[in-house]
Amino acid sequence: MLAKPSSRRDFLRISGMLATGGGLVLSLSGCQQAADSASEAMSNGEGPRILTDAERRTLEAFSDRILPPDGDAPGATALGAVVFMDHYAAERTDILEGLRYGLQVLDEQVQAAHPGVDGFAALDGDAMDAIVRGLEQDAPDAFGALRTLVVFGAFAAPAHGGNRDKGGWALLGYDDRHVWQPPFGFYDAEATSGGDQ
């Protein structure tokens, strides 16, 4: 979906489109193959696949600015977001292009603000946040592409390489049990136990 890097605005438009009919697409091919490949590689103890060491360093630092650790709870990098990106981009040239486009713009902003510095990851936290803020405002396409991949890496099914130990789902309070009985939430429990229904 990142053949053209998507901005926040584009994504919202897409999200709005989801609303209009409730139709989403069945896909068992592209992503499924990526997931098969990622889980196979991980179970074989295989490491990174397509990203360079420098790209991974930058993405790890960037991922933890997007979704930082909170106390003892892991941030996106510890959740495996960059492992996810490495496997996902290795299977999908459109994703790799979007990712590298984002990294290139990010790098340009780093060099413009801090000439000669050894990449985004070499900055301190405040300096990194200033760069991310600038990217979000001035280059929403690049920001959107990278942020979307961080989100995928933190919250997609663990078979894709991220969301380690379902830690991203634990953050949200999402339980992938897939069989439930009512009551489902507070308000229906309240209503069906003699509340306002």
Add this chain to the structure above:
Amino acid sequence: MSPRVPGTALSRRAFLSAATPPAVTFQTSDEVDFVVIGSGAAGGTMARELSQAGFTVVVLEQGPYRRAADVSHDELAISMDVALQGDEPQTFRSTADDDAQPAATPFHPAHYARTVGGSSTHFTANYWRFRPIDFKERSVLGAIPGTALADWPISYEELEPYYTKVDWEVGVSGAPGPNDPARSRPYPHPPLPVKSSGVLFERGAKKLGFEPHIAPMAILSEPRPGRGACAHCGACMGYMCEMNAKSSTLATMIPEAEATGRCEIRAESTVHRIELNDAGRVREVVYFDKDGRVQAQAAKAVVLCANGAETPRILFMSESSRFPQGLSNGSGMVGKHLMFNGGSLVNAWFEEPLNEYKSQGVTRICTDWWDTDPKRGFYGGGGLDGRQIYNGPLLFALAGIPQDDPQWGLEYRRALAHQFNRSMQVLSHTTSLPLETNTVTLDPELKDRFGRPVLRITYKDHPDDLAMMRYLQDRGAEIMDAAGATRVWKEPVNEQNVGFHLLGTCRMGNDPATSVVDKYHRSHEVPNLFICDGSSLVTSGRGQPTMTIQALAFRAAEHIVGFAKRGEI
């Protein structure tokens, strides 16, 4: 994630088709009674009705034959990756004056599922009936300048027995609403259990004096033979259902068609042309098989049920010296009057957990705004439902936090953690006016992998359609405020560039000059060609068209069987 069969998609399919061979196989040179093109809400129903009536049927479906073991709950695969709406591009433009461009969005402009069972396998399963007014709005309201608003050639009363047939044959769960049209039998299954989104929607709507009611859903609240009740897994909108609780044609009509021994579902068969004989009658359907080879299936008659985008595309591709504008298009009406329905979205946060990721989508709706009200100052009507569209982790993390709030950093993280289970939305479902300028045509340049011209969608919402979306969005926001939401915000309402409902492009009518098929879905120009799907609709209803498409298919099938038995095809 659901269990996966190891291997690639292709090997899974091979494994499955080896395990469950088709009930019957026809040679392409065998002249079958009917070829049905498409296997969705209309095509699947047509196949079952025609084969049960004793006729031989080949269904040509371009998508693969997925079964329960192929169902995935993987949000990245289902909600984000769009590979299996097909790799084939489509182009989009707002008006004929614009250049059509390949869509820059993940969703195709004419969005539908390519799989046996069609979009009935992945839809949300709202099964609203249209109401008497929907069939005669032109007479009641008068002409609307600049539009092609027209009466249907049939009435609600004529269609009612077939709505009831849908209820009972496929399984619909629900209870009558306060303003429902007359129905000849009650719902076959009780309502699905209410969710917190339904409770809050109902609470807010009642406080404002509206009449919310139970949503009719094509999802089983109790088992039927061979099918389980809804397990409330939550992977529903956009996902296939391995419980067979969602009443798709894959779960209902298609197994019954195959069980007759007279119906072959020929998956991965992509139709290119419908060919005529010298007498101007359909003789065969030319298609590409799964290996890309050209095949031609001979048939006594053809029923085209490919959806409101692919049906006109096939007719255009079937142009000939007899039909230079496209098959059955002497009127020039094929591909015109495309209608998407409208939708607008209100987000709301609440104090306590709703846990909307559980169970199916919609449990309460309100349809108080169905009729056009002159006081509003524009044409249109619609309804609202309460649900959470961003009910998966990825959708919520990408789109669930208000745009004005931080979209990254610690505050973003904490908002996600607190709000994922405390959020819902109100979604509107509204009218689209039929416009000659909203069309499906063939792209003049872009070709698919078979060399067929791809779909070109030209679409611009009528100002009244946008006004109706905004009007109901405001009502939705009021309802959420009244329900006690801690925060309410509206998503922008813009002109649509993606349609999930593909309606109106081969409209039915009594006048061959202004319609493509007659009231029995027979082509005005080709006696053994029938067309029945979303393209048949004359008006758009108030969203949720699938129930009506399926009722039309039952009704059309009954007449086609009668014609065939009397030798009138």
